[in-house]
Amino acid sequence: MKNLEITQLNANPYAQFVRWFDEWRDTQPAEPHTMTVATSDEHNMPWIRTVLLRGHDERGFVFYTNYESNKARQIDHNPQAAAHFLWQPIGRQVLVQGHVTKTTFEESDAYFQSRPRESQIGAWASHQSTPLKDRAELMQRVVDLTKQFGNGPIPTPPNWGGYRITPNRYEFWQLGEFRLHDRFIYTPKNNGWEIQRLNP
Secondary structure, eight states: OOOOOGGGSOSSHHHHHHHHHHHHHHHOOSOOOEEEEEEEOTTOOEEEEEEEOOEEETTEEEEEEETTSHHHHHHHHOOEEEEEEEEGGGTEEEEEEEEEEEOOHHHHHHHHHHSOHHHHHHHHHOOTTSOOSOHHHHHHHHHHHHHHHTTSOOOOOTTEEEEEEEEEEEEEEEOOGGGOOEEEEEEEETTEEEEEEEOO
8 A cells, every 4th residue: 555645635534534435335335334432431431332324424423322321321421522433454544533412303313214124123122221131121122112113103212313423633544564654633723624644
């Protein structure tokens, strides 16, 4: 892989993300949307988990979850998060950090209604992050809810929806020979973005 120069980067970090994401998606068409999201709790303990990127634009990066989950409680306490994309087969990583807000109900509902019916029932059945006696208890809820909803539409649960991470910092990393990697950060400056190279 050739070295990455600052002149090759788009002045807009989101446009640069899209360029790399599209190249990754061409490599991994089956499931290119995995990202790791980091939050911190009220004791400043960091937490990380892998989620699916379900939307992205100039406003930020969207994922969906239960609003009573651990990550949701942590975001309520500290609405800052980081999202990390590792694209190892093409030797690239992207890190975004920023403020977190909930998506609108309309956005959440539109995505929920696009999900497979089984996943919709699963969102109702799972009391995410709470203790569970055994798997049989969870599966019984699935059976009961399947009967309850019948063949009718399944509404979006009131405790389920999306979060949007609006970045105030981007970092782009590209693999270099002998661990002499190329790293660049974008930070806000004068209603635009400043790009700076970092040591690997």
